[in-house]
Amino acid sequence: MNARLKFVLITLATVLAVGTTTSLGLWQLSRADQKQARQVAMDAQRTKAPLTSATLFTTGDPKEILHQRARLRGSWAPMHTLVFLENRPMAGRVGFLVVMPFILEGGQGAVVVQRGWVPRGMDDRTRVPPVTTTPGLVEIEGRMALPPSDLYALGNPTDGAIRQNLDLSQYAAETGLKLFPLTVQQSGESTEGLLREWPVVNMGIEKNYGYAAQWFGMALLFSLLYLWFQVVRRFIGRPKDLISNV
Numbered sequence: 001m002n003a004r005l006k007f008v009l010i011t012l013a014t015v016l017a018v019g020t021t022t023s024l025g026l027w028q029l030s031r032a033d034q035k036q037a038r039q040v041a042m043d044a045q046r047t048k049a050p051l052t053s054a055t056l057f058t059t060g061d062p063k064e065i066l067h068q069r070a071r072l073r074g075s076w077a078p079m080h081t082l083v084f085l086e087n088r089p090m091a092g093r094v095g096f097l098v099v100m101p102f103i104l105e106g107g108q109g110a111v112v113v114q115r116g117w118v119p120r121g122m123d124d125r126t127r128v129p130p131v132t133t134t135p136g137l138v139e140i141e142g143r144m145a146l147p148p149s150d151l152y153a154l155g156n157p158t159d160g161a162i163r164q165n166l167d168l169s170q171y172a173a174e175t176g177l178k179l180f181p182l183t184v185q186q187s188g189e190s191t192e193g194l195l196r197e198w199p200v201v202n203m204g205i206e207k208n209y210g211y212a213a214q215w216f217g218m219a220l221l222f223s224l225l226y227l228w229f230q231v232v233r234r235f236i237g238r239p240k241d242l243i244s245n246v
Contacts (some may be wrong), residue, residue, distance in 0.1 A: 002009040007230065016228040018219045020151065030209045036205035042067045042201065043163060046220065051102040051144070056063050065144050068199070070184055073133035073139045077101035077110065081175050084128050084162045085148055091197050097148055098131055098194060099166060101177050102140065102184070109178035113140065114148065116194025120145045132192040145185040 050071040051059075059065050077100060084096035096118050101110045121127035150165045172179040190196050 007234075010195065010226070010230060014222055014230075017222045021215045024210045025219065027045070028212035028215060032205050032208035032212070035205045035208065039083060039203045039205065040215040042203075050141070053106060053108060056104065056180060059109045062144075066146070066182065069141070070144055070145050071139065071141050072102065072111070072184065073105040073137065074103050074110075074137070075105075075137055076133050077103055077175060079133060082131065082133070082161065083166060083171075084118070085166060086120065086125075086162055086164060087151055088117065088148070088208065090195055093119055095119040096128060096162070099148070099183070100133070101171075101175055101179065103177065107135065109180060109182040110148070110175075112166070112171065112183045113142070114145065114183055115192070116186060116190065116196045122143065129193060131194065134192070140184070141184055141188055142186040143182040144182045145182050 005020035023245045045065070045067040048068050049066060050069040052070075053074055056065075056070070056072065082098065084098055086096055088095060090097075096244060098115045098118055099112055100115055102113045103110045115131070118129045118131065121129075147168055148166055155191050168179055168181065185198055186196060187198075188196065
């Protein structure tokens with residue numbers, strides 16, 4: 001391979017490498033902008049007046065109230081509807097996420113409440129700690145949230161008191177309740193034997209900025225290496241008689 005062809009191929013490879021890494025850096029910045037917009041929208045939702053039992057089911061699009069605060073009055077569904085979702089860590093410990101339907105005052109329907117977290121028994125996987133449920137009319141506070149994320153499971157993990165995942169449509173059929181498509185992540189002090197140290201929702205924007213810096217750094221490195229080896233050393237650092245033969 002002659003020197004001119006080699007120079008052309010290295011130039012094309014460098015252009016491709018710089019273009020690719022720069023594009024990836026710009027893509028990470030665009031992802032950061034999208035997440036920033038979602039974070040702003042989420043923060044705006046938290047400043048709105050809390051939803052009530054009377055207004056929850058009047059919402060046209062459930063997505064419009066996602067992350068909005070809620071202050072609901074009603075009563076808990078019967079105890080047999082209590083479900084423990086396993087393999088749900090909190091505060092660095094393994095345990096169960098406790099969910100239960102909350103029947104809204106006025107007969108509008110019901111909403112699934114993520115009531116809190118309880119530890120699992122180390123000696124017996126099927127043993128769950130007692131959870132106190134106040135009878136009668138009560139008021140709860142929280143924020144509107146998506147249903148708990150699904151975990152990988154074999155077989156049919158959505159039956160029984162202890163489950164891997166929660167299927168809202170199946171849960172509605174089981175309980176005979178009209179369930180709202182979102183859930184309520186209950187807030188407040190850790191009461192009724194439940195821990196409520198919910199993780200703060202973070203879009204991870206800093207991670208995208210970090211990735212963008214890495215990609216732009218690689219693009220700069222490729223450019224500097226090309227400039228040094230293919231320009232400085234090739235045309236400046238070599239004798240004139242060698243340059244004339246290039």
